[in-house]
C-alpha cells in the first residue's frame with residue numbers, strides 16, 4: 001500500500017478538532033510510516049500544534065480516528081499513547097525549570113518499567129548530548145536555549161519512542177544551533193525512530209524529510225515527497241522565500 | 243526576665259506551630275498544583291480530630307484502652323490520616339475536578355461550599371457539644387524537662403511527630419517518583435501529561451497527602467488541648483492558610499516556617515502583649531499583613547517564576 005513498503009505507524013483519518021465552537025482541524029488525513037521522517041509545515045496558527053496535541057490525546061477530536069501501531073487509540077489517554085511509544089519535544093520545549101537536568105530526563109522515563117530511567121537510557125542520551133552529563137545537576141531553567149533544546153530531546157528519547165513528535169525544534173535557536181539540532185534529528189532518525197516534525201523553517205525541515213504535509217488554517221493544502229514539495233511553486237512562494 | 247514563662251510560651255508556640263505547619267502544608271501543596279485555595283482544608287483537620295476520637299473510643303476509650311496507650315495513639319493517628327486522606331481525594335474528585343477548566347473563581351466557591359458541608363455534616367452527625375480526648379487518663383500528666391524547659395507528653399509527641407512527618411514529606415517530594423511527578427505537574431501540568439504522567443492521579447495523591455497531614459494535625463491538637471467540636475476547623479484552617487501565605491504559598495519549606503512563626507507569634511502574643519490572651523488573633527493576623535506588605539510573595543515564596 002505504501003510507497004516504500006513500510007507499514008503505517010500513525011494514521012490520522014478524517015480528523016475534526018475544535019476548541020470550544022471554533023473548528024481548528026478540518027477533515028485531516030495524515031500518515032507516518034515506520035522509520036519515516038515526515039514534516040508538517042504551515043504558517044502561524046495553521047493548526048500544527050493542535051495536530052500534535054490531537055495525536056497525543058491532549059485534545060480530543062470531534063470526528064475521526066487516530067491509529068497508532070495498528071490500534072485505534074482515539075479514546076485512549078495520553079499516558080496510554082506514550083506507553084505505546086509516542087514521545088514529544090513540545091513547542092517552546094516546556095522543560096521543568098525548577099528541576100534538575102537529571103530529573104527532567106527521569107520525567108521522560110516516567111512510564112518506563114523503572115521510572116527513574118535505567119543506566120543505559122541515560123548513557124544513550126548522554127552519548128548523544130555529552131553536555132547534559134556535565135550539567136545533570138543544574139536546574140533546567142538556568143540553561144541556555146540550545147542546552148534546553150538538548151534536554152527536551154533527551155527527555156523525549158528516554159522512553160525509547162517509536163514515534164517522536166517535534167514541535168518547532170528550531171524555534172529561538174541561533175542558526176548554527178539549528179543546523180546542529182537537525183544533524184542530531186537525522187542521527188536519531190537513522191537509529192530507527194520515526195518522526196513527525198512541525199516546522200516553520202520549511203527548507204531545513206524538507207531537506208531531511210522523506211515526505212511533507214502543508215497545513216493552511218486547519219486544512220491540508222499540499223502533500224507529497226519532500227523533494228517534490230521543495231520544488232513546488234506555491235510552497236516556494238508561500239514558505240520557502242525564494 | 244522570667245525565663246520559665248518564656249520557655250513555657252516557646253514550647254506551646256512550637257506545639258501550636260507544628261499543628262499550623264501541618265495544616266499549611268496541605269494548603270500550599272494543593273495551591274502549588276492547582277492554584278486553588280482549598281478552603282475546606284480546615285474542616286478536613288476538624289474531621290481528623292473526630293476520627294481520632296472515634297478510633298480512641300473503638301479501642302476502648304481513654305480510661306480502659308484495649309491496648310497500651312502508645313499503640314492506641316499510633317492507631318488514632320493512622321486512622322485519622324487514612325480517613326482524611328480518603329476524604330481529601332473524594333473532595334477533589336467531586337468538588338474540584340469537574341471544575342478543573344472553569345474560571346478560577348468557580349472552584350473557590352466550591353471549596354467554600356465543601357467547607358460548610360463538612361462543618362454542618364459534623365454538627366448533624368457528631369452534635370454541637372464538645373468532646374474530650376481525655377488525654378490525662380490515656381497517657382497521664384507526665385512531663386519531661388531539661389532545666390527550665392518543660393514538655394508534656396502530648397506536646398513532645400506533637401513536636402516530634404510533626405518533625406518526622408515534615409522530614410518524610412520533604413524526602414517524598416525530593417526523591418520519590420510520585421514526588422517528582424508532583425513537582426513537574428505543579429510547574430507545568432500539560433508538559434507533565436506530555437511525559438505520560440497521569441495528572442489526575444498525581445493531583446489525587448497530593449490531596450491524599452495534604453489531607454492526611456491535616457488529619458494528623460487534628461489529632462495532635464486534640465491530644466494537647468483536649469476538646470474538639472465541629473467548628474474547630476475554621477480558625478485553625480485560617481491560621482494554617484495564614485502560615486502558608488507568610489511562608490510563601492506554594493513553598494513546602496515556607497509552609498513549615500510559616501506554621502512555626504504563626505504558632506510562636508500567637509503564643510508570645512498571648513503571654514506578653516496587652517490583653518494577649520483575648521486578642522492573640524489580632525496580633526497573628528497583624529503579623530500576616532505586615533509580612534505580606536514587606537514581602538508580597540511570602541518569606542520563601544518566589545515572585546512568579548517564568549516558565550521555560
Ligand SMILES: Nc1ncnc2c1ncn2[C@@H]1O[C@H](COP(=O)(O)OP(=O)(O)O)[C@@H](O)[C@H]1O
Pocket residue numbers: 019024042043044045046047048049050051
Ligand atoms: N487552547 C486553545 N484554546 C482555544 N484556541 C486555541 C487553543 N490553542 C490554539 N488555539 C487556536 O487554534 C489555532 C491553531 O493553533 P495552533 O495549533 O497552536 O497553531 P500553530 O501551531 O500552527 O501555530 C489558532 O488560531 C489558535 O489561536
Ligand SMILES: [Mg+2]
Pocket residue numbers: 048049050091167
Ligand atoms: Mg504551534
